[in-house]
Amino acid sequence: MINGFLSVGHTTHFSRKSLDNCLRIAGWEAVESVEQQDYNGLRVLAKPSATNTALRAIKTHSTDWKYLVSYLETWYSSLKDAEEKILSLPESKQFVIWGAGCHTEFLYQCTSLFSTYVNRMMCLVDSDTMKQGKSWRGLQVHHPDVLTSINWESAILLISSYGGQKSMRTEAINKKVPEASIIEIYSYINKY
Secondary structure, eight states: OOOSOSSOSSSOOOOHHHHHHHHHHTTEEEEEEEEETTTTEEEEEEEEOSSOOOOOOOOTTSHHHHHHHHHHHHHHHHHHHHHHHHHTSOTTOEEEEEOOSHHHHHHHHHSSHHHHHGGGEEEEEOSOTTTTTSEETTEEEEOGGGGGGSOTTSEEEEEOOSTTHHHHHHHHHHTTOOGGGEEESOSOOOOO
16 A cells, blocks of 8 residues: 555555466466565465466455555545645746656656646756756756755755655755755655
8 A cells, every 4th residue: 555655666566366367367376475574565486387277256345446446545645635735836936856757757647747837847856877967858857966056045846756755855955955945745754
């Protein structure tokens, strides 16, 4: 379950039944599975299946369905919270976005940030050297050192990360970005 974050941490999530069905469709069978005590997951050792076994039914009244609906409820609630934060951004400021990765793409796809404020975007900053000097959707990606040269009276720094939000905030403050100019999308971070 994702808590407070509008994006998914992985590209796929499975219940035990849906994972078993995926393996079966692909011609594999689970040999061993181990619950991960320190992470919300299951490690599975699989081997090619000798027989073509029938798929396990996933009924609409099953626990899997309940988990799916609960997940979607949390996802949409988190998206609503992020949108409310975005709509409350100062009207007179330009934006620097810290984060040129998947999270920013989710903001682009799932919120009004880029359609509402497209003319107020300045640039992106990212610690990933592979992104620096390039552009993302027309916005230049810079090293975080650029933060020291920005006039923060007319700009804000929007942190586009879930897990890295606190460390990015700390680094921005260390680069003399005024705390009042730093906007975090999430009011809490829930690690699982």
